[in-house]
Amino acid sequence: MKKITIAIDGYSSTGKSTIAKQLAKALGYVYVDTGAMYRAVTLYAIRKGFVSETSEHFTKLIAALPSVNLKFVYNEELGFSEMFLNDENVEKEIRTLAVSKLVSKVAAVKEVRTKLVEMQKEMGKEKGVVMDGRDIGSVVFPDAEFKVFMTASPETRAHRRYKELLDKGESVTYEDVLLNVRSRDYIDSNRKESPLIIAKDAIEFDNSDMGLIEQFERMHNYALRIIKG
Numbered sequence: 063m064k065k066i067t068i069a070i071d072g073y074s075s076t077g078k079s080t081i082a083k084q085l086a087k088a089l090g091y092v093y094v095d096t097g098a099m100y101r102a103v104t105l106y107a108i109r110k111g112f113v114s115e116t117s118e119h120f121t122k123l124i125a126a127l128p129s130v131n132l133k134f135v136y137n138e139e140l141g142f143s144e145m146f147l148n149d150e151n152v153e154k155e156i157r158t159l160a161v162s163k164l165v166s167k168v169a170a171v172k173e174v175r176t177k178l179v180e181m182q183k184e185m186g187k188e189k190g191v192v193m194d195g196r197d198i199g200s201v202v203f204p205d206a207e208f209k210v211f212m213t214a215s216p217e218t219r220a221h222r223r224y225k226e227l228l229d230k231g232e233s234v235t236y237e238d239v240l241l242n243v244r245s246r247d248y249i250d251s252n253r254k255e256s257p258l259i260i261a262k263d264a265i266e267f268d269n270s271d272m273g274l275i276e277q278f279e280r281m282h283n284y285a286l287r288i289i290k291g
């Protein structure tokens with residue numbers, strides 16, 4: 063069967079990674095979470111003191127980029143890949159609200175995007191990949207055969223994210239999470255470098271009121287139709 067590239071873009075906490083993982087599993091494709099890559103660079107920048115809520119030293123971050131080594135390592139037990147930053151498993155740390163609060167700033171840095179987009183193109187060059195992010199259908203794989211743009215209301219997304227963070231034992235308020243969702247939407251959509259846009263040939267998918275099973279079945283059918291041509 064022919065292999066295609068599946069690009070899943072959209073706002074934060076729209077469930078992109080859930081659907082992308084399910085699709086990759088069903089099709090036997092590789093799943094790449096590009097948000098994890100931007101989060102890992104952000105964690106690096108936080109640790110080095112290159113970014114905080116009140117300061118930005120992006121010239122230093124750019125100079126240090128060659129020593130930021132990222133890789134995904136497949137965890138057989140969990141059934142998905144984990145993010146490694148300079149050989150350290152940072153999968154848990156990159157999902158904290160502390161990183162979420164600063165990641166949009168770091169993801170707006172041109173040199174960071176150039177480095178990560180290049181890695182993403184390399185990872186998907188054989189096709190048979192489901193990649194999720196913000197600019198996959200517009201910049202990384204403009205020729206992807208199947209492009210999806212996921213949306214849901216900010217409140218629905220904040221509720222999902224709030225629940226996830228509570229389940230992980232983080233002490234956060236719903237208001238703080240909603241604020242973060244709105245502020246990331248704003249920065250991601252208004253930045254100069256590859257802003258979050260709906261690629262013109264993407265299908266828009268609002269899952270505010272849709273269950274996971276229905277969502278998966280619809281996307282899977284779409285993908286199969288394209289694959290079978």
Ligand code: DC
Binds near residue numbers: 165
């Ligand atoms: O998908 P996520 O919430 O884990 O992504 C984290 C941040 O990274 C998000 O606020 C925007 C940025 N991002 C990006 O700019 N481009 C991508 N391809 C993926 C993520």
